[in-house]
Amino acid sequence: MNNLLDQVKQISEQPIEQCYHCHKCTAGCPVVSAMRYGPDRLLRMLALEQEEPLLSSRDIWLCAGCYSCAARCPNDIDLAAVMDALRQIAMAQGYPAGEPDALLFHRLFLRVLSVFGRSHEAAMLGLFKVLSHVPLMNDVGAGIGLFLRGKVPIIPKRSGAAADVRQIMQRSK
């Protein structure tokens, strides 16, 4: 099964070919102004097997997963699920992420989960600040503000979930 459309359908379980390009998804997308193509054109590119520009686009990493498109689609296509599938295929095929910091965020988040079983904002924010392309001093004020209000605890709580989560993550690979 090499066909990209089939792969996306298999992962996302969405009736993609039913799209008749009414543009409702694009019209309602909150991040479309930062995208290059927009959700509707991504589906067209998928139908036309334009694999390279599709999988290397920043658009698939910019989707905020708000489900506005999914709620409005007259053909019940959950485009957020399609975006997830496209990201996973892009990674599996070794395409560099069109929005590297978004991928870095997800990777760090899961790395932190594999250690603590839960999110740990202090570790997450610190690592992201150092490793991302976002200028180091951006958001430092807000970060300190959160810390002073006790909202980014440094010492993680022992949850008893960490070992289970690690096991689940290993088995999910």
Added chain:
Amino acid sequence: MNYCLYPGCSLHSTGLEYGLSSRAVLKHLEFEINELEAWNCCGASSAHALSHTLGLALPARVIALAQSAGGDLIVPCAACFNRLKGADHTLRTDQAQRIQIQSLVGFEYREGLSIRPLLAVLYEDYGLQKITAQVKIPLNGLRVVAYYGCLLLRPPEITRFDDPDHPQVMAALLTALGAEVQPWSYATECCGAGLSLSRADIVQKLVGRLAERACEAGAEALVTACPLCQVNLEMRQTCAPKLPAFYFTELLGLAFDLPQAESWWPKHLIDPRPLLSSLGLYRIPEPVQYFQPDMF
């Protein structure tokens, strides 16, 4: 009725005051709540972005815990609620995935676990009438907009909560407290969610528009039920006047005159105390004078 609570990661960190106020309100209303033991993260927006299986398996473990704990599962966080409901839907309707996830997590899925947002539990099980009867300090003059964000309502066939286009529950609760809920069209717009760190520019634009429209509607604050929305709203507003974003549970606690309420306000990045004291809803404590002006 029996309930268990899945707080999720945010209610112990960036949404600290949501966790504190939720517990205080539930305790005040005499709900019997057991917090799930050894709960894990639901995977948030990252697990399902990078791995379909992991995006189902992490919430499935929480569902497994809730199944053995018994009772309805209360989920205050909108994002956790969405992930849990989504996984529950897949486990119920998709046999192949159910078998895979069951063996991966090591549990047997049983239909019938009720996963509910805190808003729904208070509105449906406790009821507006009894909430109104509990109000000691009516929030008269507090003009707010009810902001739901995305994940409590969408996709509607999965969340099955309130009206996805014109949600009513939060406004009804706040009105019962005496607050003046302003009508507006942005209750279900996205705040930018997890893009906040990697693309702050996008989130600033979205949050800026929300604050502007809330102002236009005549509101002096936004009210949310989502810890990610709340932190984005308070962290990413750049233009004055900056509107504070309350959790609906904080306003419940305030109206019930819970003494803990005072400890929630300092946790906000945008201090709501000037607004509250202008309405007589917050008494400014005498400042502690460490240094006297004539000391030196």
